[in-house]
Amino acid sequence: MIRFDQVTFTYSTADLPTLRSVDLHVGEGELCLVTGRTGVGKSTLLNAVNGLVPHFTGGHLQGSVIVAGLSTATAPPQEFAPVVGVVGQDPLASFVTDTVEEELAYGMEQLGVAPPVMRRRVEETLDLLGIAELRRRPLRTLSGGQQQRVAIGSVLTAQPRVLVLDEPTSALDPTAAEEVLAAITRLVHDLGTTVLIAEHRVERVVQYADRLVHLAGDGRVLDGAPADLMRTSDIAPPVVRLGRLAGWDPLPLSVRDARRRAGDLRDLLRAHQPPAQRTPEPVPAVAGTTPAPGAATARRPAQAAPPVPASSATATSSATAGHGHGHGHSHGQDHGQGGGPALSARRLVVAYPDTTAVRGVDLDLRRGEVTALMGRNGSGKSSLLWALQGSGPRRSGTVDVAGTDPGRVPPRRARSLVGLVPQTAADLLYLHTVDAECAQADHESRAPAGTCRALLDSVAPGLPGARHPRDLSEGQQLALVLAVQLTAAPGVVLLDEPTRGLDYHAKETFARLARRLAGEGRAVVVATHDVEFTARAADRVVVMAEGDVVADGPTPDVVVSSPAFAPQVTKVLGPQRWLTVEQVQQALEAA
The missing domain is CATH 3.40.50.300 (P-loop containing nucleotide triphosphate hydrolases)
Known part of the structure; x- marks a missing residue:
């Protein structure tokens, strides 16, 4: 469905390529998770799928990108609209109408879809994403999770074969994120849609992924089975790092799999207590494209x-x-x-x-x-x-x-x-x-x-x-x-x-x-x-x-008892009150 052949891309203002000699083949009906540190080129990779890179961004692209038989070198980006649906990080910023029903129909209107077909697709999409009760709601009155599902629906009505999502859960609470991911996995399993997701909160998505694509930061792109790449990836969720620490093989990607393996670890930790919080720690400087430590305060x-x-x-x-x-x-x-x-x-x-x-x-x-x-x-x-x-x-x-x-x-x-x-x-x-x-x-x-x-x-x-x-x-x-x-x-x-x-x-x-x-x-x-x-x-x-x-x-008192706000380590090792992999590591080293 998606094929990158020896793709190298360099922005016009850059000295080094963002993508270097990329070979990537994503099959139909795969859910592909794209990971990597901030600034390594994840959005560049996603935007190359529908030709926005390089047609709108500028820069020099070598090699070929083929999607559903269309080449981004010869077909303009508008020809990819019925084939590739793109959902950005901020759904509200992409809305162009006032209500849910109007937003779902807007894309089809631009593509010239016949009114009877539009009506049928709107109804099908409302049911598929579980938002039928929202059809007449103003978009600005929706919760974050509802807005994200509407944004996905607005591109699904064009019936694209590929869905590209850039951090779809970054602004969502845990429950809303699960709702959005449930809708996405349903598209993959029921409709055979090929989905590419770039997401920093890997712990939310990796268990659903068929393929992992990791950008190493030097232009290289590594891809393979999630469990295989997670063995050495520098971008790993807590459940994977806990599995590495405990020596589990194969590595668990979900809380469910980890909990099944965690009986011996819980027994080992039973005689220990999580360390008391907290003491101030040195703050390493952050430079280059990796984010600085997140802005603690803002002006005016x-x-x-x-x-x-x-x-x-x-x-x-x-x-x-x-x-x-x-x-x-x-x-x-x-x-x-x-x-x-x-x-x-x-x-x-x-x-x-x-x-x-x-x-x-x-x-x-x-x-x-x-x-x-x-x-x-x-x-x-x-x-x-x-x-x-x-x-x-x-x-x-x-x-x-x-x-x-x-x-x-x-x-x-x-x-x-x-x-x-x-x-x-x-x-x-x-x-x-x-x-x-x-x-x-x-x-x-x-x-x-x-x-x-x-x-x-x-x-x-x-x-x-x-x-x-x-x-x-x-x-x-x-x-x-x-x-x-x-x-x-x-x-x-x-x-x-x-x-x-x-x-x-x-x-x-x-x-x-x-x-x-x-x-x-x-x-x-x-x-x-x-x-x-x-x-x-x-x-x-x-x-x-x-x-x-x-x-x-106190943090342990609140999150340990909450299914929504408990971290992965707590879910794996509960009812013990461990919160982080670092706490577990300290206890094992002291044992």
């Missing part, structure tokens, strides 16, 4: 747009660009461990015209603690973060940070008390060079010249000062935003989905960074759907549902 959230849910079904966060860093006067303030909580919120209510996103929440954030804020899409996490920072709407309630309510003081002062990273940190970069961003942060924070640059170099050294921020990789942009915000030294740091788009290595680095920030005496909150990151970094987990806090406690 008070002037970016707070989340405005379109309906009672969802409350989405949108951080559009504002101007002026507005960092405040607190450079060098004390973040010591003494005294009361770093932030105390009481009876906090956030309401929009058609929904109440946060319902009377009480929350204390303690110095030196990393808190994971979890919950399904639309549960109110982003609205709560914006209200705590002082920028978002608040109907009632109070927030106290060092005797000051951030929502009752000028934006500059609020930002010096509480720093917030919105979901899209790059929206907050607006100057023309890295040096200009750093200089502006120093000026507006009243910090000594060079403070921001020193912070940037501590997490991502060597970024060229003359480079435009929009030309940086995603991880490098996050590192720059981190440095800008930390220049103001806020005592409370809030992060909204900072690990989206980061590979395992970058998330490990970011986990160490979160621990370091907490070790400096800050209160750190990370709103996330990433249960593996939570297990690695968080001292405490707060779970929200429909605007309420439904669980709050």
Whole structure:
């Protein structure tokens, strides 16, 4: 179905090829998982399938790409529309109509499909993806998982033979991700659709994959059976790393397979207890195309747009660009461990015209603690973060940070008390060079010249000062935003989905960074759907549902008992309270 023959591709601005001598043959009805560290060329490989590379991206392509008998060298990309369906990372950004039914029909209208055929295909797709009850719903009122299924449906109505998905679960909670993956596997098994998925959260997908394609980072592409490549892959989910540690052969790819093998390991670990958390760890610098450690804070959230849910079904966060860093006067303030909580919120209510996103929440954030804020899409996490920072709407309630309510003081002062990273940190970069961003942060924070640059170099050294921020990789942009915000030294740091788009290595680095920030005496909150990151970094987990806090406690107490938020190691070794492979390794080494 898909054939790459000796494909080498080099972007016009690059010195070295992104893809080098790639030979890849994907058969009909295969589910193919594409893995690799950030920036190694996964999106390039996917875009070559329908000719967007090189016809729209530019660059030089050698070799041939053949899909369903069509060559990307001779057929223009529009001819691939009925053959290859592409779903990007952000489904909402790709929608062009207002309702589910209209979106499903739109692609067929562009292809000139007859109205009776369109009607039949819409009904079939609604049933196939289990979204028939959503047919008349406005797209912006859907949850993240529902939006993703509609995005898939909008390309399926054209009945493509190949479906290409770029991180389809990155923004989804665990339950919504399972719903989307169930729909995808049904397409493979029932319709024989060939599916290519690029996904950083390998633990969610690898058990369903027939083939694994791994980009090594030097242009080479390795492919084969998932269990074979996972033996040596540097991108491996916890269940695979646990299998390597235990010496299991064959390696398990799913929790079910691992649990069947884990009886002896559970017996061995019964006499041990997971190590107590936590101590700050050194943060290795991250450079090049690999992401820097994920942006802990963002600039001027008070002037970016707070989340405005379109309906009672969802409350989405949108951080559009504002101007002026507005960092405040607190450079060098004390973040010591003494005294009361770093932030105390009481009876906090956030309401929009058609929904109440946060319902009377009480929350204390303690110095030196990393808190994971979890919950399904639309549960109110982003609205709560914006209200705590002082920028978002608040109907009632109070927030106290060092005797000051951030929502009752000028934006500059609020930002010096509480720093917030919105979901899209790059929206907050607006100057023309890295040096200009750093200089502006120093000026507006009243910090000594060079403070921001020193912070940037501590997490991502060597970024060229003359480079435009929009030309940086995603991880490098996050590192720059981190440095800008930390220049103001806020005592409370809030992060909204900072690990989206980061590979395992970058998330490990970011986990160490979160621990370091907490070790400096800050209160750190990370709103996330990433249960593996939570297990690695968080001292405490707060779970929200429909605007309420439904669980709050130490990480093991909350996640061990939760089928949705438990990490893979916990599922394999439960009821024992192990959270990470590293904990198990320490226990085995001490045995």
